[in-house]
Amino acid sequence: MNTFPTTPQNDHPKPTQRQHKTPMPEQNPQVRARNFLEVPLGYTPEMAQTEASRCLNCKKPACVEGCPVNVNIPAFLTLIKNGEFAVAARKIKETNALPAVCGRVCPQETQCESKCILGKKFESVAIGRCERFAADYERDNHLTEMPEKKPKNGKRIAVVGAGPSGLTVAGDLVMLGYGVTIFEAFHKAGGVLMYGIPEFRLPKVIVENEVNYLVKLGVNLELNQVIGKTITVDELLNEDKFDAVYIGVGAGLPMLLGIEGEDLSGVYSANEYLTRSNLMKAYNFPNNDTPIVRGKNVCVIGGGNVAMDAARSAMRLGADSVKIVYRRSLAELPARSEEIHHAEEEGIEFLFLTNPVKYLGNDEGRIKTMTCDKMELGEPDASGRRRPVKIPNSEFAIETECVIVAAGALANPLLTKNTPGLSLNKWGYVIADEATGRTTKPRVWAGGDIVTGAATVILAMGAGRAAAKNINEFLQSPNQNW
DSSP: OOOOOOOOOOSSOOHHHHHSOOOOOBOOHHHHTTOOSOSBOOOOHHHHHHHHTTOOOOSSOHHHHTSTTOOOHHHHHHHHHTTOHHHHHHHHHTTOSOHHHHHHHSOGGGTTGGGOGGGGTSOOOOHHHHHHHHHHHHHHTTOOOOOOOOOOOSOEEEEEOOSHHHHHHHHHHHHTTOEEEEEOSSSSSOTHHHHTSOTTTSOHHHHHHHHHHHHHHTOEEEOSOOBTTTBOHHHHHHTSOOSEEEEOOOOOEEOOOOOBTTTSBTEEEHHHHHHHHTTSOGGGTTTSOOOOOOOSEEEEEOOSHHHHHHHHHHHHTTOSEEEEEOSSOGGGOOSOHHHHHHHHHTTOEEEOSEEEEEEEEOTTSBEEEEEEEEEEEEEEOTTSSEEEEEOTTOOEEEEOSEEEEOSOEEOOHHHHTTOTTOOBOTTSOBOOOTTTOBOSSTTEEEOTHHHHSSOOHHHHHHHHHHHHHHHHHHHHOSSOOO
16 A cells, blocks of 8 residues: 655745645656656655644635535645545545545636635645645555445436446435436446546546545446437436436537538547547557547637647647637637646647638548638627627638647437426527526426536536535425425
8 A cells, every 4th residue: 555654844835835726746748748658756754734823713714615516625624634535535535425526626816815815925725735635645554445325215316328427316315315327328337527527637547536435325327328319308307207307418419510511530629539539549549449530730619728738739649730729819729727727738730710611521521621710809709708709801711631629519418308297498498497406397307508508627516516406405305395
């Protein structure tokens, strides 16, 4: 067992330590750009204790309010500071069943860390890095303990979708004594954690470990089950006698641009490209012989985290040149600053104020060029960002063998169109109460991206926690009024 020694830390860090976050070691950019190993290497125990010691232990910790699942952040940081690393992980798990995941992919800079009081004068505490350290320490040193659950109450919950939202609902309700079954359409549980986020940002063994923890808690997992096709929600409620159903199927319907040439070989939605690379392990060629176009010149359309993931994956799959094509400027780029920084370090080129208008192919039906217009920014649109406006006579072409469209995703209608009584908004997302997750269909709750549209892992988990609380309150109430 690889048990790290603890190092006593002074309660009062040196001034330079107080001002700045403890840096996290990373792979060299030139090396990592050609492998799928994780980029950040994690804290050592000494680094984690130094960073945790920066916490001011505020009487009213705003960081907890900034966390969608309300992790007791000062408490787990104090435990890390004192060298009680596995206990810190268990403290996090009291409200967050996926700490090793959240420590890696949550946008802490806009959530818990943005509320850190220390950040008003210096850099905020690196809460996410410490969370990752605690979870990894517990797992790597085989110190995971099963918490005590409430006695079984005889009631059964069906959870549709094994993504962050569904996993959270399942974990919370199984602890309260419910029999929980998750129905997952893919052959692996994890949802976007498995098919969407690349190995170098979130190793799949981490996701599998978190899922296995829930299974050990007693959650039943049914894979390759497409609810809405093989089984309907009404059948789950009426024939299979589940007391409640939670819908957490995400927003996995690919969205393309609707321009000429989208049927050419080599044009992918980011959803398909990342699913082939991640879930179907195209990156692990030749051990996994999943077909994927490995262009030497790759263009990725979009500016969010998914675009960064696709671009960095393409570089690792052997591209000589990868361009991120975005119709606005750097100031409007929605991706996390850390992901943009990593992409730049790895040689990804950014083409701002550029908008694709058509694709042209060769005689074999494969894409060879992408025609674009140059743009300028006009007045703000409904999103608050300045609207991109075409510059007349600015058309130009980019040679490319592979285009990946990361322009967002839509709600998959497979389940919703086969669920009468479930109200949807004009975009096809499920209408659910924000505070409780209740839908318009009795005994059916929903949360995550199928309600909000594509958002963050931790916000989906927050919706799952809120729904689990309300499901429990409803099923334990003598007056079950919807």
